[in-house]
Amino acid sequence: MPKLSLMFDNKIVKVVPVGSRPVTIGRSPDNDLPVDNLAVSNHHAKVYFEAGRMVVEDLDSLNGTFVNDLRVERATLHDGDNIHIGKHKIKVDASGDAPLAWDTGRKAAAPRIDETMVLDTKERRQMLQQAAAMGESMQFAGTRMKVPTLVVLRGKTDQKEYVLTNKLTVIGKSALATVRLQGWFKPRMAAQINQRDDGYYLGPGDKVPNVNGAPISGPVLLNDGDVVEVSGVRLNFVFRE
Amino acid sequence: MRIASGGVTDLGRVRTNNEDCYKIVEPLNLFVLSDGMGGEAHGEIASAMAVETVVKHCLDVEANPAAQVIGPVEPRWSVRTKRLSTAVHLANRNIFKSAEENPERHGMGATLTAVWIDEAKLSIAHVGDSRAYLLRGGSLLQLTRDHSLVAEQVRRGILTAVEAEKSEMQSVLLRALGAQGEIEVDAEEHTLFPRDVLLLCSDGLTRMVTEPEIAGTLQAETDPGRAAKKLVALANERGGPDNITVVIARLEKDSEGWFSWWRRGARKNLSSNGGTGGN
Numbered sequence: 001m002p003k004l005s006l007m008f009d010n011k012i013v014k015v016v017p018v019g020s021r022p023v024t025i026g027r028s029p030d031n032d033l034p035v036d037n038l039a040v041s042n043h044h045a046k047v048y049f050e051a052g053r054m055v056v057e058d059l060d061s062l063n064g065t066f067v068n069d070l071r072v073e074r075a076t077l078h079d080g081d082n083i084h085i086g087k088h089k090i091k092v093d094a095s096g097d098a099p100l101a102w103d104t105g106r107k108a109a110a111p112r113i114d115e116t117m118v119l120d121t122k123e124r125r126q127m128l129q130q131a132a133a134m135g136e137s138m139q140f141a142g143t144r145m146k147v148p149t150l151v152v153l154r155g156k157t158d159q160k161e162y163v164l165t166n167k168l169t170v171i172g173k174s175a176l177a178t179v180r181l182q183g184w185f186k187p188r189m190a191a192q193i194n195q196r197d198d199g200y201y202l203g204p205g206d207k208v209p210n211v212n213g214a215p216i217s218g219p220v221l222l223n224d225g226d227v228v229e230v231s232g233v234r235l236n237f238v239f240r241e
Numbered sequence: 242m243r244i245a246s247g248g249v250t251d252l253g254r255v256r257t258n259n260e261d262c263y264k265i266v267e268p269l270n271l272f273v274l275s276d277g278m279g280g281e282a283h284g285e286i287a288s289a290m291a292v293e294t295v296v297k298h299c300l301d302v303e304a305n306p307a308a309q310v311i312g313p314v315e316p317r318w319s320v321r322t323k324r325l326s327t328a329v330h331l332a333n334r335n336i337f338k339s340a341e342e343n344p345e346r347h348g349m350g351a352t353l354t355a356v357w358i359d360e361a362k363l364s365i366a367h368v369g370d371s372r373a374y375l376l377r378g379g380s381l382l383q384l385t386r387d388h389s390l391v392a393e394q395v396r397r398g399i400l401t402a403v404e405a406e407k408s409e410m411q412s413v414l415l416r417a418l419g420a421q422g423e424i425e426v427d428a429e430e431h432t433l434f435p436r437d438v439l440l441l442c443s444d445g446l447t448r449m450v451t452e453p454e455i456a457g458t459l460q461a462e463t464d465p466g467r468a469a470k471k472l473v474a475l476a477n478e479r480g481g482p483d484n485i486t487v488v489i490a491r492l493e494k495d496s497e498g499w500f501s502w503w504r505r506g507a508r509k510n511l512s513s514n515g516g517t518g519g520n
Contacts, residue, residue, distance in 0.1 A: 001425055019425070020396070051397060116278040116370075116412045118350060118420045119390065168375070168382055168431055176361070176432045189434060194382040197395040198402045203380030218453060219380060 002054055003093040004047060004083075006033055013088075022048035025085060026059075039063050039086030047077065054094055056083055146239035148200055148222075155233030156182040163240075164200060169193040171230060172205060181231055190231045194219070200237070207231055242360060242435065244270055247466030248488035251473045253445055254481035260284030261443045261486035262292045270358040271299050272488050276371050276443040278417065279349030287351040290339065291332045291418050295355050298328035312426060319430060321357050322364035326428035329353055329366045329418070333426075336419030350419035354385060354441050358433065358490070366428045369417050371486075372447055374455065375431075376438040381456040386427065388416035411448070435494040442472075445483035449476040465489035 001017040016023055016033050024031045026044040035044070041061040048055060054077040058065035066084040067075045077083070079094035148164040158180040162169070171179040172189040181190060187206035194201045202209060203219040209230035211220055222228070228235045246267065252259045260277035262285070273295050277288030302308045302324045312330040314323045332353060340346045352369025365373055365384055370392070373384040386392060390413040391405040400408065416424065438459050446455075450472060458475070462468040469487040476485045 017425075049397075051399070116276075116414060116417075118278075118414045118417045166431070167384060167429070168377075170377075170434070174434065176434060189378045192377060192380055192382065194380070196383055196402075197386060197392050197405075198398075203378075203382070205378035205380065 002095070004033060005091040005093065006035065007089040007091055008087070018047055018049065018054060020049070022046045025090070026061075033090070035085060035088050037086040037088060040088070044085055045083070047083075053077075054092070061085075146241065148195075149238050149240050150179060150228075151236040151238060153227070153234040153236050155231075157233060158182065164193060164195065167195045170205070171209075171233070171235075179233075179235070181233055183232075186231050190233075191228070193222070202228060202237075242358075242433070243493045244358060244490050245465055245493060246272065246488070246490040247464070247469050248272075248274075248441075248486070249466070249469040249473050250486040251445075251477065251481070251484065253484050254477055256482075256484055258282060258285060259484045260288055261445070261484040262288040263441070263486050263488050264292045264296050265488060265490075266296055266299070269299055269303065270490075271296065271355070272357075272439065272441055272490055273353070273355040274371055274441040274443065274486055274488055275351045275353045275418075276369065276445075276484070276486070277349065277351040279346065281345070283346050283349035284351070286339070286346065287336050287349040287419055290336050291351040291353045294332035294335050295325075295328040295353065298331055299324060299357065302327075312423075314428075318428070319359070319362060319364060321359050321362075322366075322428055322430045325355055325357050325364045325366040326426050329355065329368060329426045329428075330424065333368070333418040333424045334422065337422050340419055350417040352414075352443070353418055356439060356441065356490075358439075358492075361433045363431045363433050363439070364428070365430070366426050368424060368426055370414060371441065371443050374440045374442075374452075376440065376456055376459045377434055377436075379456070379460070381452050381459075384429070384431065388427075389414050411444075433492060435492060437492045439488075439490040439492075441486075441488040443484060443486040445481070445485035446472060446476050446487055448483065449479045449481070449485075459489070463491065465491055 003015050003017055004023060005015045006013045023033055024046045025033045026042050027040040028042040043059050044061040045056055045058050045065045056077055057074045064071045067081055077092045081092040083090040150162040152160050162179050170177040170189055171191045173181045173186040174188040189205035190207045191205045191209040192203050200222045201219040202222050207230050208215050209228055212227055222237045224239045226237045228237060246265050248263050248265055250261045250263055263274040265272055273292045275288035275291040277284030279287055310323050311327045314326060340349050352371040354367045354371040354373050356373060357364040367385045370387040370389045375382045375384060390410050391400060391408045393415055394400040395402055395405050458468055458471050462471055469489050472487045473485045
């Protein structure tokens with residue numbers, strides 16, 4: 001897995017892996033990579049994957065983020081790059097992101113469909129990069145950090161807004177539900193939302209919810225701005241920046 | 242919560258050996274499934290090793306709560322989630338070591354999906370492209386992410402889910418046990434609802450049977466063992482190109498309140514009547 005190593009005086013202070021979630025860097029202790037120095041902003045920068053590439057983004061920091069001594073707003077990172085934040089250096093290790101060579105005796109050009117194989121690091125990166133290059137143009141519109149949120153438009157619930165952080169979200173009266181409905185005769189589990197590879201799917205529970213006015217017939221992929229209605233509650237599904 | 246469970250593993254119609262493996266440890270409410278890979282019989286060795294290591298570790302830590310935790314854990318996790326994650330790290334080390342020490346086993350590996358249920362909390366640890374689902378209130382919810390190239394491309398917005406299903410690259414995994422000495426394990430926990438149904442399966446099922454069909458079978462057939470057999474049969478009817486393994490666990494709410502007390506009483510009366518009738 002790709003790694004960031006925080007260095008100070010040429011010593012490694014901390015190492016964090018860069019996975020599916022962005023790595024946040026800053027002075028505030030809630031960062032994944034906290035850097036305790038006054039020259040560093042509370043939330044200074046973040047590093048994440050976008051279309052198969054590791055990207056660093058400056059979060060409007062006071063003193064700036066530098067990659068190999070160039071000040072950047074946003075830049076693609078490569079193996080061996082150095083990010084400078086204040087007096088600290090962060091070394092970028094983009095290698096080792098996948099299992100090692102699988103079946104070295106049999107380097108088939110194209111894997112057969114019935115035979116499971118594990119990609120080696122280099123192959124994996126090339127494949128993802130090629131695929132990313134093809135899908136690049138359509139990629140960029142929607143790849144900023146987006147937080148899926150349910151905003152309550154109508155009805156009684158225990159909160160006004162819910163950020164969907166889990167794979168499973170239950171809407172209902174149950175004490176175990178994430179979005180808790182209040183009032184008489186509300187179902188324990190009215191509907192549910194499942195985070196999957198390509199997005200968030202709304203599915204029926206004890207009730208069949210409406211999406212944009214029409215009842216759903218099975219799990220449906222929610223789009224930014226969709227209005228979900230179930231058991232007298234109206235919720236707006238939005239991606240927040 | 243009471244749990245009824247059952248599982249089936251099947252060769253399929255094309256393969257000559259079954260590289261899938263599963264184990265249900267009822268006293269622990271532990272469910273483990275693995276799909277092996279590698280030439281000769283080595284896929285079988287790898288998946289069996291994966292399942293055995295996880296089961297053994299979970300049994301051991303019940304007796305020895307001070308056992309060491311391996312791999313990154315989140316502080317908010319329950320003890321069982323930490324142990325389950327540790328067990329998967331151990332399984333990876335064992336398979337990797339065995340492949341290093343036995344050159345003929347080089348290249349063997351396995352997926353692993355393990356679920357440990359403790360009252361209303363479900364702990365899950367997962368590597369590879371076997372899957373765990375929950376059927377809840379009529380919806381089939383996926384608990385795991387496939388560690389395959391196509392799934393990764395879907396997550397990055399490069400492929401759509403439909404394109405991924407048609408891709409010829411479906412068998413390319415990005416993560417599996419045994420491929421390298423240390424591995425990243427997906428571990429999580431979820432709150433369970435009464436009447437939730439858990440399903441673990443190898444890709445031999447999900448490549449041949451659609452999710453609505455899986456949901457329908459789980460709703461129509463409430464006996465876990467019979468439901469598992471039906472799903473396996475469906476995959477075989479469509480060619481059964483790969484080994485198929487299905488494990489099902491149904492949560493049944495413990496009877497509570499005066500109504501069930503009354504029902505229990507009624508059942509007791511019934512059985513004693515039956516006893517008298519037999520005499």
